[in-house]
Amino acid sequence: xxIFLTYSDIALASSLIIIVLLISWRLRLRLSKTxxxxxxxxxxxxxxxxxxxxxxxxxxxxxxxxxxxxxxxxIAGSAAKNRVKRSYKGxxxxxxxxxxxxxxxxxxxxxxxxxxxxxxxTPQFIIPILGLILGNSLTAISLTSNQLxxxxxxxxxxxxxxxxxxxxxxxxxxxxxxxxxxxxxxxxLNSMLVVGIVSLPGMMTGxxxxxxxxxxxxxxxxxxxxxxxxxxxxGCTISALLIYRRFFxxxxxxxxxxxxxxxxxxxxxxAHQY
Numbered sequence: 001x002x003i004f005l006t007y008s009d010i011a012l013a014s015s016l017i018i019i020v021l022l023i024s025w026r027l028r029l030r031l032s033k034t035x036x037x038x039x040x041x042x043x044x045x046x047x048x049x050x051x052x053x054x055x056x057x058x059x060x061x062x063x064x065x066x067x068x069x070x071x072x073x074x075i076a077g078s079a080a081k082n083r084v085k086r087s088y089k090g091x092x093x094x095x096x097x098x099x100x101x102x103x104x105x106x107x108x109x110x111x112x113x114x115x116x117x118x119x120x121x122t123p124q125f126i127i128p129i130l131g132l133i134l135g136n137s138l139t140a141i142s143l144t145s146n147q148l149x150x151x152x153x154x155x156x157x158x159x160x161x162x163x164x165x166x167x168x169x170x171x172x173x174x175x176x177x178x179x180x181x182x183x184x185x186x187x188x189l190n191s192m193l194v195v196g197i198v199s200l201p202g203m204m205t206g207x208x209x210x211x212x213x214x215x216x217x218x219x220x221x222x223x224x225x226x227x228x229x230x231x232x233x234x235g236c237t238i239s240a241l242l243i244y245r246r247f248f249x250x251x252x253x254x255x256x257x258x259x260x261x262x263x264x265x266x267x268x269x270x271a272h273q274y
Contacts, residue, residue, distance in 0.1 A: 003209070014039065053127065062121040069130055073100050076134040083142035086149045094242040098141050102235035103133045106227050114223060132203065132224055133231045136188060140232035141239045144184030148243050151176040169248055177240045184236035188229050195225060 017039050024031040056064050077096035084091060107130045111117045117125045152159070155176060162172040195201060196218075200208075203224055207217035 010043075014043070053123065056123045056127075060121070060123060062119070065121040065123050065126065068123075068127065072127075072130060072134055073103060076103070076138045080138040080142040080145070083138075084145045084149065086146075086153065088149070088246060090246055091145075094239060094246065095138075095141060095145065097242060098145075098235045098239035099134065099137055101238055102141075102231045103130060103137050105234065106133055106231040110223070110227050128203075129224070129227070133227055136228045137231045137235040140184040140188060141235045142184075143187070144180045144236040145239050145243060147183045148176060148180035148240055151180065152243075152247055170244070173244060173247075177244060181233075181236045181240055184239075185232060188232045192225055192229060195221070201225070 017035065020035055021032055023029070024035060052068070056068060074096065077099040078092065080095040080099055081087075081092045084095075107126065110129055111120050111126055115125060120126065152173065159172045159176075163169070191199070191201070201221055201224075204217045204221035207220065208214055
């Protein structure tokens with residue numbers, strides 16, 4: 001059995017937002033404006049993309065598919081950058097590289113090696129898969145980037161001390177990088193641990209509601225979960241290494257080293273004066 005949703009069904013589902021608005025008003029959460037904007041954007045953005053996808057699915061032109069994939073990747077990279085509290089020059093480039101390389105590489109493997117889609121640009125497969133991967137990767141990358149940058153600033157004293165004790169730059173920040181990547185991977189790992197027991201993921205639920213064979217829906221979900229895990233791990237790692245590179249100069253000396261040398265020079269100069 002397949003159920004087709006009407007506009008009245010959508011309107012009824014939208015009216016449930018009133019419950020959320022009432023809770024926000026009663027508890028003084030000050031989320032009413034944000035909720036309304038989010039609800040309107042959900043309707044407008046999904047309706048708009050639905051029209052675009054219907055048009056692209058009907059035409060199946062590789063350059064049109066490539067254009068929408070590029071736009072999706074650029075928006076995902078920008079969104080990941082905007083979620084980082086402490087920005088620096090080149091952060092947008094780094095997030096775009098982390099999101100783009102990880103998502104495109106894993107999507108290509110899925111389309112060519114796993115699903116054997118012919119032709120590769122079939123929009124029915126490549127657009128939803130890239131969208132799933134991008135949505136999860138940008139969250140993981142933003143979490144990693146945010147924590148790593150914060151830890152570099154907050155633990156600058158510890159990093160300076162290790163560098164002054166002849167530790168290599170990567171050794172001095174290895175713990176921070178490890179903790180940041182772990183933090184970025186936590187949401188993905190948590191969802192994998194409870195999938196099928198506590199939660200039924202969106203892709204699987206959507207296929208089942210659309211009348212697909214549950215066993216096939218499960219297989220698709222298993223594949224996508226592994227794709228998301230690999231892409232998130234690659235994205236977090238690339239992001240961490242790019243940020244690490246930003247905090248080091250071409251001679252692989254972290255900018256904290258310059259502070260140490262300047263302080264040492266001032267101390268020597270002061271001692272010489274006395």
